[in-house]
Amino acid sequence: MSLRPTEAGAEYDPIQLEVFRNLFHSTAEEMGVALCRTSFSPNIKERRDYSCAIFDGAGRVVAQGDHMPVHLGSMPLSVAAAIEDTSMGPGDVVIVNDPFRGGTHLPDITLVEPVFVEGATEPTFYVANRAHHSDVGGMTPGSMPLATSIYQEGIRIPPVHLVRGGELVGDVMSMILSNVRTPREREGDLTAQIASNRTGLRRLLSIVEKYGLDVVQAYMGHLMTYAERMTREAIRQIPDGTYRFEDCMDDDGQGNGPLAIVVTITIAADKARIDFAGTAPQAQGNINANYAIALAAVFYCFRVIVPFPIPSNHGTLLPLEVVAPDGCLVNAQAPSAMAAGNVETSQRIVDTVLGALAQAIPEIIPAASSGTMNNTTLGGIDLSGAQFAYYETVAGGMGARPYADGLDATHTHMTNSLNTPIEALEHAYPYRVTRYEIRRGSGGSGTWRGGDGIRRDIQLLVPAQLTILSDRRVKGPYGLQGGGSGRPGRNVLVSGDDEHELPGKVTKLLQAGDIISVRTPGGGGFGATGDGDAGS
């Protein structure tokens, strides 16, 4: 076997490298299949709002499934927190959701399990998966309330043992289940998450058995330097220089806004510095993102601009220096409210970073996509007297590309979750969907048109608490090179004959018969049409 030195001086075989990349990646994918098919939250089973990943013994990510982009880059911080705060032995599982101890926002619960090869005293790997639970307590059903502090948003779980030596820690489970609205569903989801990690663990042990521990460990390292090389190669294709861009969040749901996100990107050969200095301070409302989310959004942007796939591992992040002042909107500190940071602000970070990169590589970067996940939560008591909590995101228009129209009615950038089928929704919840259609004409004009958004109207059959976390309700997604901006979204409440506009972020008790109509933004257009039309 001929071996070549890597930049780090270690030697690897290009064939073995691809074989191991495939093995680790398919392991993470296998974990995802197991989780998706056995979970109970619509968010996990139908919308696939989850991610699974494998880490080395130092907690560095080795491979991650092609799941939710917003989880890429942020999961290692959960594993790091679990390693730092607890002592994990064989058969232990640590649970965490605290955004200030390795989490993102409270509904995302991460389970970390160490993998011990026979005879080893230290873990060779960790496996972890993260899933968006339908409810984790807090002010409103669905746990995405218009809060002003983390304490209002639900149960905050620091890294603690959920399973010890293969035995469920009943105290912890009971504590969690007592703090959520739909405990039976939570229990089922956590069981599915435990099983998903077991799937990964078994697979990793069989890989070690087949290839030997030394080889497996060597290739975990090689795969990281490989990903690092790939990312450096990608950055090298961007002209050196400093690129600045500013965009904003409409508001924080507490009457404050707009709130600026400012980025300055410095490209120097094969390194990039991404600095968020100038960004607004952390907000009173719940749109705060932590550093993990900023990292994930930046990583996503660099991953999509290259024409070849970069594996998602620790090495990818090394050439990227992400700087965000403590206490700003994209590096918020405790005890700020965080629910929308992961799902809304993350999209704006992408818009901002891509906006800056559009100055460097205009032939690659698309106009802004809808830039909001239009998070809609409804909860209350159904006709049988049971508590329910429902959470859904609604897609919007994709920004026009420099070579093609944007897609209509499609989830973009940091999310790719499925809708809940109307027939499944109406079976499970006391709602009736009255309209689900493409919001024609909402995409920005241009040589290439921005994609159109969606209109989804839901009528309630029982009273329920509505919470909407949406953005781009004031300022539409930007166009590029003279293309028009996409039309901003709208949230409309219809009560009988009365129809009125709701703000982008709102919580409200609705009556039976009320209809909530969520109309999502179109994408920005690309290129001037020449007829002076600069948007809608």
Add this chain to the structure above:
Amino acid sequence: MNRLVIGIDTGGTFTDFVLMKDGKVRVHKEPSTPDNPAAAILSGLREMGVDGVEIVHGSTVATNALLERRGARVALVTTAGFEDVLEIGRQTRPAIYELGVTKPAPLVAAGDRFGVRERLDPQGAIVEAVDPDSVAAVTDRIAEGNYDSAAICLLHAYANPAHERAVLSALADRFAGFITASHQVVPEFREYERTSTTVANAYVGPIMRRYLGQLADQLPGSPIRIMQSNGGSISLQSAQRAAIQTVLSGPAGGVVGGAEIGRLAGFPNSITFDMGGTSTDVSLCQGEPGRTAESSIGGLPIRLPVIDIHTVGAGGGSIAYRDPGGALKVGPRSAGAQPGPICYERGGTAVTVTDANLFLGRLAPNHFLGGGQQLAEEPVEAAMGNLAAELGMEPIELAEGVLRVANTTMAGAIRVISVERGFDPRDFSLVSFGGAGSMHAAALARDLGIPRVIVPFAAGILSALGMLLADIVRDYSQTLLVAATALQPEVLETEFRKLEARALEDFALDGLDAADLRYERSVELRYIGQGYELEVPMQADFEAAFHEHHEQRYGYSDPQRPTEVVNVRLRVVAPTQKPAMESEPLTESDSTAAVLGEHEMVFDQQTHAARLIDRDQLHPGSTFIGPALVVEYSTTTVVPPDIRCRIDGHRNLIMEIAP
């Protein structure tokens, strides 16, 4: 009166014929005639000198119409306000990290989708009655709109078909084209998938109806059955109504044929492995092929029971290259048939899996397609040298690496259908076919711990063989979505009876008698709140069976947790009279007579003097030990060093893979 049966598989290049008479198999190949597929069928039958036989036919007419978007002009009727469900799909993009991502356009454009005012709830109760005025307006537009066909898909029609029937009947009064409604095609919940399936049926329906009509006209003396994606056949008349059930019939025929070969060879548990030029299909058979209701074609979901085939984009034409990070990649880019691998000398310049096989002596340059095509070695050596230099390795090392990487992808595909579903590959045999499969099968089996490889006697016409052997099968289903504890056994019985009544009606139309039918009842369950269901055979304690199945498939179960019955399924089988395949007596022989000469092959970077063996000269009882290269018209089998081979009584080549 036993009529002869012939299986006819129309493929892109060849139309294959398999006839069984007096226990012997007769095979014929005829160049396909894509403009008029019936022409090849007629000339093939003439060539074989058979007349008035019963035909089981698999066709790609519907498949190609869908893949090439050459289907009918369809109008779609939906519940008002939901005209865009077909286009919105599930709101997702097919690739997360591609800024240039595209989605397949809907089969029916926005201007051809019409809403009618009506609404049902999930139990099928009427929320809003069908509005006659809106139906009249829609039927007017469709009648005047120059459409070939119409699809109707209303919300919750699976729970109550009354509204769809009302629209259908109003439309039928005004519109003479092909009409199909979702409750007829797939009465199951999830509106997007049901709409997509129904629309696809309307899209291919008129084309299949025309094609099958012409075929019947040209073969007046032959009863014709049509192969379906579920592995069974159906009368030609029925196929005209439910054309969508035929779109995956080609691969299904291959799996049915492969499973049957495995069974005949004494190994009923098999994994079929069909490796072609651009992709590889694998399927797991426990006695018979597994099934799934989650499939898609050209990116469009088709929610009908089909043989569970997992496809990966790796085949003989997959291109090898060095990626910017310095790893060796193989595929998913493929040289396809044009320009094809370098060794075909049709302009291909990129190293492919086929080129790597040739370079290592795993293809015989003078024996490809029976010697009909000479493979060029020199340009392959040059290109292999260049790529090897780029990667800093020896050409031989590279060529073996290309095969290893390709095999990793294919082993992954087999893991998906076996290990990931709770099956151990060690309990299965690998049935290998397709042009490229048997060059990789032994290495793959060794990699996965599969104890033996079967290369069927008719590897090149396996699909046609599967068609010949296919029973007549119809699948019925009904969504219930009721908690298992709330479901009275009588209610369940009534649901099955309703499906059986439908089946009897359908089979009666085809002139089949109730006495000949076998009913297979099953239920699909999930824990209440889950999003995916598992199918278990109907039995008194089907809940216990579900818990057990869940444990096997996902590693845990919770017998305390309440379950719900999502769908009931009925599979009705009319077994066809199968020609017996006689086993020939074994004559021990060391295969010397079949040796064409010596041939150099590379394994583990060592060059071996291997034997080149003519498959057609081997006979039942022949044995030999690798290294060897076995050539035949449609495929080449690589036998690595020390692997024992034998030819069984059905002329299958069996490789025993030492663990």
